[in-house]
Amino acid sequence: MKLLITGGAGFVGSRLARTILAKGQLNGKPIDSIVLADQFPAQPDLANNKKVTVMTGPLLTQCADFAKIKWDGVFHLASAVSGECEADFDLGMRSNLESTRALLEALRSAGNIPRLFFSSSVAVFGPDPAHAFPHIVTDTTLPAPQTSYGSQKLMCEHLIADYTRKGFIDGRSARLMTVTVRPGKPNGAASSFFSGIIREPLAGEVSICPVDDTVAHPIASPSKTVEGLIRVFEASRDEYVGRSALNLPALNVTVAQMLKALEDVAGPKVRALVQFKKDARIAGIVDNWPRGATGDRAKALGLVPDTDFKDVIRQYIADCQAAGLQSTALKGLNQ
Numbered sequence: 323m324k325l326l327i328t329g330g331a332g333f334v335g336s337r338l339a340r341t342i343l344a345k346g347q348l349n350g351k352p353i354d355s356i357v358l359a360d361q362f363p364a365q366p367d368l369a370n371n372k373k374v375t376v377m378t379g380p381l382l383t384q385c386a387d388f389a390k391i392k393w394d395g396v397f398h399l400a401s402a403v404s405g406e407c408e409a410d411f412d413l414g415m416r417s418n419l420e421s422t423r424a425l426l427e428a429l430r431s432a433g434n435i436p437r438l439f440f441s442s443s444v445a446v447f448g449p450d451p452a453h454a455f456p457h458i459v460t461d462t463t464l465p466a467p468q469t470s471y472g473s474q475k476l477m478c479e480h481l482i483a484d485y486t487r488k489g490f491i492d493g494r495s496a497r498l499m500t501v502t503v504r505p506g507k508p509n510g511a512a513s514s515f516f517s518g519i520i521r522e523p524l525a526g527e528v529s530i531c532p533v534d535d536t537v538a539h540p541i542a543s544p545s546k547t548v549e550g551l552i553r554v555f556e557a558s559r560d561e562y563v564g565r566s567a568l569n570l571p572a573l574n575v576t577v578a579q580m581l582k583a584l585e586d587v588a589g590p591k592v593r594a595l596v597q598f599k600k601d602a603r604i605a606g607i608v609d610n611w612p613r614g615a616t617g618d619r620a621k622a623l624g625l626v627p628d629t630d631f632k633d634v635i636r637q638y639i640a641d642c643q644a645a646g647l648q649s650t651a652l653k654g655l656n657q
Contacts, residue, residue, distance in 0.1 A: 329399035330358025389428035403511035407471035418474035445472035457470030468610035495567035499566030523595035534599035571627035
């Protein structure tokens, strides 16, 4: 199987690649090669793997090369993030919508109908005066995005559904919940603080929370997210049901519940490193996001959400330990 992962050097893309390489196959077909396409270099363990090829550069300019290869499978994860798309409309349209259209045309040109997974987002949902906006969104809730990022993701969902209807690809889209806890430094996503209020205190650093502690949001651990990506990719057309996007499983939590879990795992001194300073721009974006989500179609595929946010925190600590970052991740615990 020849596999392409766009955004393959990112956090989720890298974790997905490692998981697939360890698994050795998808749907019983052995993995012959994986191409990781990203604007940034891949981690050394992936770049040095004999089955991995790294392509670095803007996705929009790489698609001409993609058309020359008959891919068996594609995970399309590359995306400009929410905050970036609000700040720079042209960047979002180019990186999200135009790049996706170019990728789909490359796959169509190759002519072998590859299977494609698209990572959409819970940000496709939002309040609209013409439609009631439930606190908990479902697979059948009408998408009404209130950000450019959410609008671009929704447009891509429809493109992929239509390319599938026309028989150009075998596409399926899944709406990812906010992946928490992400390692590294904050990025341009408006949701970045959902990781920051856990990651920074565990490193002994102050974290500023830009929203009230009553804010609720659907999240998913990295392991549950990657599990969902692979299961949806491997699902048959009958299992997937139709062509519309589905919601991946979510753990619905408030900021207050997240911080309580942090205190339970790491102690009150670590929890005290989180301070509140409202950022009107970020709060305005988050106010238009769902407070929670469910996914019956994902459940039918055997996917279940994380059950306890304390376990999500412990998973992050374990990941840091496995990566040799124990002293950084546990610094706050020893103070």
